[in-house]
Amino acid sequence: MSPPVLSVVFLSLLATGIPIFLVLGGLSFLLYWMDGTPLISLAQLYGDRLNSITVVSIPLFVIAAQFMQKGGIAQALIDWAEAWVGRVPGGLAVVCVLATTVFAAISGSSTATAMAMGLIVIPAMLRSGYAPSFAAGTVGASGTLGILIPPSLVFILYAIVAEQSIPRLFLAGVVPGAIQACLFILYAIWHARRAGYAPSPRPDPAAFRRANFRALPALAIPLVVLGGIYSGMLTVSEAAGVAALLSMVASVAIYRQCRVAEVLPTIAEALALTAVLFFIMIGAISFSHWLISSGISTRIVEIFTGSGLTTWQFLLMVNLLLILLGTFLEVFGVLFIAVPVLLPIALGLGVDPIHFGVILVINMELAFITPPVGLNLFVLQSISTIRIAEIFRGILPYILILAALLLLVTYVPAVSLWLPNLVYGG
Amino acid sequence: QDFKLKVSLESPDGHVRNEAFDRFADLVSERTDGRVAIEVFGSASQYSGAEVPAALAQGSIDMGAPLYLHVGRFVPEAQFADLPMAYGADEAQIYAAVDGPFGAELHTRIEDTLGVRVLGRPFGVGHAILYTTDKKVETTADIAGLKLRVPGGAASVERFRVMGANPVSIPWPDAPQALSRGTVDGTLSTDEPIRSVAMWDSGVSHVFLDGQSYFMYVPLVSGAAWSRLPEELQIVLTDTWEEMIADTRKRANARWMEARRINQENGIEPVEASADDLLAMREKLLAIQPDLVKTLGMDPDLIDLAQEAF
Amino acid sequence: MMGRIARLAATGLDLAGALLALVAIFLVTWEAGTRYVAARYSNDWGTEVVIYLLVWSAALVTARTAFETRHVSANVLIDLAPLRIRQAAFLVALVAGIAFGALLAVYGAEVVRFAIRFGTTGDSSLRLPMAWYYSVLPTMGALLSIGYGVRLARFVADPAARLPGQTPIEGEVA
Numbered sequence: 001m002s003p004p005v006l007s008v009v010f011l012s013l014l015a016t017g018i019p020i021f022l023v024l025g026g027l028s029f030l031l032y033w034m035d036g037t038p039l040i041s042l043a044q045l046y047g048d049r050l051n052s053i054t055v056v057s058i059p060l061f062v063i064a065a066q067f068m069q070k071g072g073i074a075q076a077l078i079d080w081a082e083a084w085v086g087r088v089p090g091g092l093a094v095v096c097v098l099a100t101t102v103f104a105a106i107s108g109s110s111t112a113t114a115m116a117m118g119l120i121v122i123p124a125m126l127r128s129g130y131a132p133s134f135a136a137g138t139v140g141a142s143g144t145l146g147i148l149i150p151p152s153l154v155f156i157l158y159a160i161v162a163e164q165s166i167p168r169l170f171l172a173g174v175v176p177g178a179i180q181a182c183l184f185i186l187y188a189i190w191h192a193r194r195a196g197y198a199p200s201p202r203p204d205p206a207a208f209r210r211a212n213f214r215a216l217p218a219l220a221i222p223l224v225v226l227g228g229i230y231s232g233m234l235t236v237s238e239a240a241g242v243a244a245l246l247s248m249v250a251s252v253a254i255y256r257q258c259r260v261a262e263v264l265p266t267i268a269e270a271l272a273l274t275a276v277l278f279f280i281m282i283g284a285i286s287f288s289h290w291l292i293s294s295g296i297s298t299r300i301v302e303i304f305t306g307s308g309l310t311t312w313q314f315l316l317m318v319n320l321l322l323i324l325l326g327t328f329l330e331v332f333g334v335l336f337i338a339v340p341v342l343l344p345i346a347l348g349l350g351v352d353p354i355h356f357g358v359i360l361v362i363n364m365e366l367a368f369i370t371p372p373v374g375l376n377l378f379v380l381q382s383i384s385t386i387r388i389a390e391i392f393r394g395i396l397p398y399i400l401i402l403a404a405l406l407l408l409v410t411y412v413p414a415v416s417l418w419l420p421n422l423v424y425g426g
Numbered sequence: 427q428d429f430k431l432k433v434s435l436e437s438p439d440g441h442v443r444n445e446a447f448d449r450f451a452d453l454v455s456e457r458t459d460g461r462v463a464i465e466v467f468g469s470a471s472q473y474s475g476a477e478v479p480a481a482l483a484q485g486s487i488d489m490g491a492p493l494y495l496h497v498g499r500f501v502p503e504a505q506f507a508d509l510p511m512a513y514g515a516d517e518a519q520i521y522a523a524v525d526g527p528f529g530a531e532l533h534t535r536i537e538d539t540l541g542v543r544v545l546g547r548p549f550g551v552g553h554a555i556l557y558t559t560d561k562k563v564e565t566t567a568d569i570a571g572l573k574l575r576v577p578g579g580a581a582s583v584e585r586f587r588v589m590g591a592n593p594v595s596i597p598w599p600d601a602p603q604a605l606s607r608g609t610v611d612g613t614l615s616t617d618e619p620i621r622s623v624a625m626w627d628s629g630v631s632h633v634f635l636d637g638q639s640y641f642m643y644v645p646l647v648s649g650a651a652w653s654r655l656p657e658e659l660q661i662v663l664t665d666t667w668e669e670m671i672a673d674t675r676k677r678a679n680a681r682w683m684e685a686r687r688i689n690q691e692n693g694i695e696p697v698e699a700s701a702d703d704l705l706a707m708r709e710k711l712l713a714i715q716p717d718l719v720k721t722l723g724m725d726p727d728l729i730d731l732a733q734e735a736f
Numbered sequence: 737m738m739g740r741i742a743r744l745a746a747t748g749l750d751l752a753g754a755l756l757a758l759v760a761i762f763l764v765t766w767e768a769g770t771r772y773v774a775a776r777y778s779n780d781w782g783t784e785v786v787i788y789l790l791v792w793s794a795a796l797v798t799a800r801t802a803f804e805t806r807h808v809s810a811n812v813l814i815d816l817a818p819l820r821i822r823q824a825a826f827l828v829a830l831v832a833g834i835a836f837g838a839l840l841a842v843y844g845a846e847v848v849r850f851a852i853r854f855g856t857t858g859d860s861s862l863r864l865p866m867a868w869y870y871s872v873l874p875t876m877g878a879l880l881s882i883g884y885g886v887r888l889a890r891f892v893a894d895p896a897a898r899l900p901g902q903t904p905i906e907g908e909v910a
């Protein structure tokens with residue numbers, strides 16, 4: 001099949017709403033068959049690529065996220081943040097960003113973060129007289145920190161596709177994540193001042209102590225998980241397992257938001273989410289496997305590297321393309337479709353693969369909050385009665401801030417690379 | 427061009443294995459007047475090393491050069507160099523085994539089992555040796571008590587157990603971190619991977635040259651691809667490989683000596699094991715060999731044949 | 737009756753999958769802990785077993801993901817189309833899902849036979865037969881086909897029921 005024909009077939013199939021994994025996997029079977037390659041090799045490939053310790057850190061992190069979403073951990077973090085920063089203007093919005101930032105250091109998922117935080121913060125903000133659009137926008141946009149601040153499912157999947165070190169990628173997200181959180185907090189304060197939102201009341205000393213005490217287990221989880229990875233005590237998959245165990249224990253025994261009888265169904269729900277991911281992954285792996293062996297990807301790379309495009313022009317083009325794809329496609333589709341084609345070009349132009357990974361993740365953050373297909377928007381819709389147009393109005397300033405962060409990270413590689421290079425050497 | 431053969435290699439361009447196949451491709455093209463085009467796919471863009479034997483047997487790829495270690499999943503005797511009898515053996519002894527009657531029989535079994543064609547004699551990637559961080563190993567006795575990363579393989583695990591070490595399986599991408607943070611005290615590795623990921627940055631500072639095992643690439647052609655070729659072209663392929671093998675082995679050897687030199691320049695001190703020490707340890711290890719041969723499902727007669735070289 | 741059996745089976749598969757995952761969580765944590773506390777308990781097979789358990793656990797819930805049409809798709813365009821076209825597209829997607837599952841089952845079974853023929857085992861000292869692991873492939877394929885098949889039966893019985901696409905939150909994780 002010639003590349004233009006293939007592209008048309010591919011896009012038409014996607015447009016009919018056939019699941020992405022079926023389009024990728026089905027086309028792979030067809031293309032292998034047309035090439036005369038024995039089809040057993042496709043199934044063999046699926047089995048061998050799932051047989052990986054990196055891959056199985058995905059279900060473990062998803063299980064962790066599923067238990068954290070049960071509520072207790074999020075509530076404890078919000079109370080804690082409120083005790084500390086509730087007095088600043090726009091207190092609840094600042095609390096939301098701060099608590100989400102800490103929550104993001106436990107959760108590897110953007111939607112789980114937005115959901116867990118939104119369920120508690122949005123009603124609280126509405127009760128305190130905040131505009132629904134601002135409340136929803138702040139929660140939805142902060143939720144994307146889940147995939148930028150480690151641990152991050154998107155970094156893990158990128159690491160699998162790009163064969164990069166997960167700890168390095170995780171570290172590369174820390175500084176951009178901190179910048180994003182600071183920018184969001186500054187905007188929240190500015191907006192709240194203008195709108196005249198009142199700060200939260202000052203907590204009495206007993207309540208202050210209680211909030212801190214109750215938050216201790218929740219705050220301990222990221223310390224154990226990330227501390228474990230960076231002290232070398234835990235491999236990434238072990239850290240994922242520990243995260244799953246701790247969040248399970250915390251939500252069952254400490255915060256009591258999950259009954260023992262709910263443990264297995266909660267895990268099963270996480271497994272269903274994992275299975276969905278696994279299927280997209282194997283479909284994409286077999287498809288890009290075909291792209292490589294057919295020589296098409298080499299030709300695409302040659303076209304780009306021979307076109308005289310400079311690195312900054314290429315990166316600008318990548319960002320525009322990813323934003324466009326991210327507007328209409330779901331995040332994992334973008335990741336698995338775009339990375340196998342774009343990464344070799346980036347490497348050919350001398351872009352650091354870790355840097356490229358962070359650029360990709362910030363684009364995916366944007367994809368989560370840009371309509372029409374923005375999963376954080378759907379989360380907000382499903383957990384509140386706020387209309388999508390209002391959500392969008394509230395989230396638009398955050399989209400612009402995130403776009404500015406994207407430009408900064410794209411054109412100042414040190415923002416992402418400084419920390420991992422400091423720790424692991426350049 | 428009448429025939430196209432795709433070679434699937436895990437190593438990147440510029441690796442000694444890829445260069446060997448590049449030279450092979452040029453020579454074959456020249457000698458067949460371009461009738462046979464050999465195309466090299468590097469960097470595991472198609473299959474990782476461990477997947478190559480199955481892919482060849484299933485006819486998904488035309489050619490590959492997996493480690494004997496990876497062929498060992500199908501033909502256990504291919505892991506002979508991991509057995510105690512080969513502990514501390516030098517390269518000449520290993521080559522004597524694969525070039526002699528043992529190698530011939532091993533290759534016949536590989537061909538019969540996998541339905542592939544062994545194109546010719548294998549070439550080495552060097553000894554798997556013990557690279558350690560601050561725990562300096564000067565004699566085999568120092569190995570006891572160390573936490574060591576093994577790349578897998580029951581033989582390596584059992585060998586370390588006899589030596590009193592704790593073998594830990596950690597995937598290679600996590601190895602630098604595990605070493606720099608002291609999760610393990612060292613790793614079993616050949617010289618080149620240590621150089622290519624600059625393992626001295628992860629705190630590796632010693633290497634004990636005992637020769638735990640010896641890694642080799644064996645050139646294989648899938649049965650389907652081989653039978654497509656007319657006999658005269660098959661002969662060109664085998665002859666060309668055989669003609670190149672001495673030079674290929676020399677280049678491979680030079681490459682890992684170079685890697686070891688670079689490792690040393692970056693502060694990784696080599697310690698030679700004494701011949702007596704190695705011999706004594708080999709004797710000790712040999713006690714578990716019969717059991718190991720059995721667990722690994724090897725044919726004891728064939729292993730006896732290999733043992734004559736050591 | 738059929739519905740009740742399907743629900744029971746789905747719940748059973750869920751619980752089995754969740755149990756495997758729970759064992760994996762304990763095993764991977766145990767591994768990490770014992771490496772420091774008591775190195776003599778550490779082993780070289782934990783990683784392998786954890787992988788097998790988790791891949792199997794995700795495979796067991798496959799039928800439900802198909803039946804509940806949780807697999808993500810790009811619905812932006814098709815959602816704008818008239819109902820009849822959306823129904824037709826959904827039918828095509830279900831049939832494609834059944835076909836893909838069948839292909840995975842057939843060729844996955846070939847992979848299992850291949851592993852049995854050579855008696856291949858894992859790399860760890862447990863020497864677990866690879867066939868045990870690879871059986872996950874035909875299982876996944878069959879469960880996917882069954883899941884989509886049941887969904888197809890329900891769609892044929894009641895084409896007016898809600899189509900997927902209006903609830904894009906389904907099947908999302910990150």
Ligand code: NA
Binds near residue numbers: 145148
């Ligand atoms: Na995170």
Ligand code: NA
Binds near residue numbers: 327366369370
């Ligand atoms: Na979007």
